[in-house]
Amino acid sequence: MAGRAVLVTGASRGIGRAVARAFAKGGDRVAVHHRDSAELAEALRAELPGDGHVVVRADLADPEAVRAMVDEAARRLGGIDVLVNNAGVYGPRDLPHPVFGNTYDQWQEQWRLVLETNLTGAANVTWCAAQHMRERGGRIVNVSSRGAFRGEPEQPAYGASKAGLNALGQSLALALAPYGIAVATVAPGFVATDMTTTHLSGERGAAIRAQSPFNRVARPEEIAAAVHWLASPEAEWASGTIVDLNGASYLRT
Ligand code: NAD
Numbered sequence: 001m002a003g004r005a006v007l008v009t010g011a012s013r014g015i016g017r018a019v020a021r022a023f024a025k026g027g028d029r030v031a032v033h034h035r036d037s038a039e040l041a042e043a044l045r046a047e048l049p050g051d052g053h054v055v056v057r058a059d060l061a062d063p064e065a066v067r068a069m070v071d072e073a074a075r076r077l078g079g080i081d082v083l084v085n086n087a088g089v090y091g092p093r094d095l096p097h098p099v100f101g102n103t104y105d106q107w108q109e110q111w112r113l114v115l116e117t118n119l120t121g122a123a124n125v126t127w128c129a130a131q132h133m134r135e136r137g138g139r140i141v142n143v144s145s146r147g148a149f150r151g152e153p154e155q156p157a158y159g160a161s162k163a164g165l166n167a168l169g170q171s172l173a174l175a176l177a178p179y180g181i182a183v184a185t186v187a188p189g190f191v192a193t194d195m196t197t198t199h200l201s202g203e204r205g206a207a208i209r210a211q212s213p214f215n216r217v218a219r220p221e222e223i224a225a226a227v228h229w230l231a232s233p234e235a236e237w238a239s240g241t242i243v244d245l246n247g248a249s250y251l252r253t
Pocket of ligand 1: 012
């Protein structure tokens with residue numbers, strides 16, 4: 001079969017969709033993972049250039065569904081060479097305050113939702129996919145966030161989950177290198193996707209765009225290009241890195 005076998009989680013929209021397109025354009029075969037967006041996922045699969053792309057489904061908060069999904073992707077693609085842990089959830093926004101505007105039950109519910117998807121979900125997908133890379137090597141790229149190192153005051157669980165993902169990636173870069181598996185991370189700032197629509201409107205959106213001297217936020221394709229390179233055969237030496245994609249935003253503050 002031509003090209004590499006690539007599993008992209010949360011691929012039906014946003015950054016994941018751009019990542020799936022980048023790999024397909026490069027001649028790879030993609031497993032388009034989604035949770036509850038079968039139509040979008042199928043439409044993407046059908047429009048991807050090249051043959052052999054498949055759609056797979058799982059709620060990443062369900063460890064057994066994750067294992068079945070990864071094994072199905074490997075069976076239908078003929079293995080897994082590349083995993084992109086892209087799926088993620090931000091959690092409720094626009095609470096008056098993340099601590100004092102939440103009951104203890106709500107706090108715990110949000111913590112569980114965000115950590116179970118962004119960190120435990122990614123860890124479980126990784127364990128399952130690594131089984132398929134053990135004999136042939138591979139690439140794992142995690143989609144983290146600038147919230148991991150710059151703080152996420154509106155949704156602390158999100159910042160914590162992404163900091164955990166950074167640390168997971170670094171630990172696994174060490175543990176998996178002897179098997180020819182490289183693990184790298186991208187940490188974007190604001191990207192124009194469904195996740196940030198409310199953030200990016202009105203005055204608040206203008207203030208966010210002004211954080212970068214380019215006076216804009218990232219396009220999903222710009223994140224996908226970095227992910228694609230980090231997953232390339234040439235990028236083994238980038239294993240363990242966290243690539244900060246922020247349009248020079250921090251240089252002004
Ligand atoms: P998005 O909301 O468009 O995409 C997230 C995808 O993850 C969706 O397809 C969603 O269905 C999937 N997902 C969420 N929870 C899931 C679960 N439990 N099981 C399976 N799938 C699940 O947002 P996006 O901006 O494209 O985000 C992609 C990744 O990029 C996320 O990890 C996000 O945290 C990260 N990120 C986004 C931004 C940004 O500004 N948009 C910035 C930094 C990092």
